[in-house]
Amino acid sequence: MxxxxxxxxxxxxxxxxxxxxxxxxxxxxxxxxxxxxxxxxxxxxxxxxxxxxxxxxxxxxxxxxxxxxxxxxxxxxxxxxxxxxxxxxxxxxxxxxxxxxxxxxxxxxxxxxxxxxxxxxxxxxxxxxxxxxxxxxxxxxxxxxxxxxxxxxxxxxxxxxxxxxxxxxxxxxxxxxxxxxxxxxxxxxxxxxxxxxxxxxxxxxxxxxxxxxxxxxxxxxxxxxxxxxxxxxxxxxxxxIGPTNPVAFDSSAGVHHKCLEWLDKQPQSSVVYVSFGTTTSLSDAQIATDGLDICNDEVIKQRFIWVLRDATDGLDICNDEVIKAQLPNGFEERTKRVGMIVREWAPQLQILAHSSTGGFLSHCGWNSCMESLSMGVPIAAWPMHSDQPRNTMLVTEVLKVGLVVLKSLI
Structure with a gap:
């Protein structure tokens, strides 16, 4: 071109x-x-x-x-x-x-x-x-x-x-x-x-x-x-020059997504948003243990939105054969009263900006950290690779706006 x-x-x-x-x-x-x-x-x-x-x-x-x-x-x-x-x-x-x-x-x-x-x-x-x-x-x-x-x-x-x-x-x-x-x-x-x-x-x-x-x-x-x-x-x-992301939204315009409609019905600061970015996949064993302990309503009755996609980093855009993470049978049905599983792309910035979102369980990629910080949402950190362990230290030990949930590499 x-x-x-x-x-x-x-x-x-x-x-x-x-x-x-x-x-x-x-x-x-x-x-x-x-x-x-x-x-x-x-x-x-x-x-x-x-x-x-x-x-x-x-x-x-x-x-x-x-x-x-x-x-x-x-x-x-x-x-x-x-x-x-x-x-x-x-x-x-x-x-x-x-x-x-x-x-x-x-x-x-x-x-x-x-x-x-x-x-x-x-x-x-x-x-x-x-x-x-x-x-x-x-x-x-x-x-x-x-x-x-x-x-x-x-x-x-x-x-x-x-x-x-x-x-x-x-x-x-x-x-x-x-x-x-x-x-x-x-x-x-x-x-x-x-x-x-x-x-x-x-x-x-x-x-x-x-x-x-x-x-x-x-x-x-x-x-x-x-x-x-x-x-x-x-x-x-x-x-x-950061944050480069927008820090305010017109609620009457922008992305319309089913998770935002669901958030509209939840109490203020009551929902934990769970996402591990585009370059990280949880193992089936982790989903069945650590992940479900955090989100399972039978354990803590916590409202949540969980973005559960595989980590192909966008190369699945033209691929219909994407393998989906496996949840235990009946999990989505049992938790539908308090939570939502999102399998496709989710509007993360709008979710973090929503008044019903009270916390972010994150891999601590810097993009996610800056978006969460600019929206005033505390972070529960689960770092995976690259700069994420160091970002976790910054968020939890220096800025003191989050806590470590699981330590993959730190």
Missing amino acids: EPEQQPNNSVVVVMVPLTAQSHLNKLLQFAKIISSRGVPVYYMGSTMHNRQAKDRVHGWDPSTISNIHFHDCQLQLPQVITPHHDLYFSKMFPLHLLPILIQLREPLSSLLRSLSATARRVVVVHDSLMSFAAEEASLISNVEAYYCFHCVSVFALLYLQWEAFGKPIDQGLQGGDIIPRDLPRVSFEGCFPEDFSEYAAQNIQWSMLDVGNIYNSCYAIEGRFLDLMAQHQSDKMLWA
């Missing part, structure tokens, strides 16, 4: 998101913020993932914003068969995304050269795991700026970087601690598969070309850690 021709004096922005849902969402929310300043934004990805991003965005309709252009790339997507849930941790991390990411490099180069031929300046904003975009941008004279958008918490990123440098976590900058002394010193070992760690290491090399870093965070939440990051990366500009 050829981009629209831009005036010679114009500035355009190119967004390069990772193809995981939470990353797609964050970059699209940021695209909305930039486009509201009158700057054209090109949001690039596979045709399927761009459609996914548009279909699943919360709080606004991308089709109503004329200067966000979805640049669809025809890629060879992997054939993903939804795994059985008892193939647990090896299927928790979306390694199937890696072959997709490499394919985006050539279409990005073509897009940048086309835009640079007419626009005065092209600015590239890329996901921290798509840092090859910085190298591509550096090859074109009027692609003058490229910024890394970090989709994880500053707290988790500091923890990861300091460990990568081989330094004690309590040997902080300028004599202070990076991590508060009363928190456990927990390694990232085991949080990432080896193949992903190798890809991430390559991204660190490419990211040296970036002129600045953007964080989906703010001083009210991570001020101390933003200051430490600024000291640690004094050669780069730093912006904290």
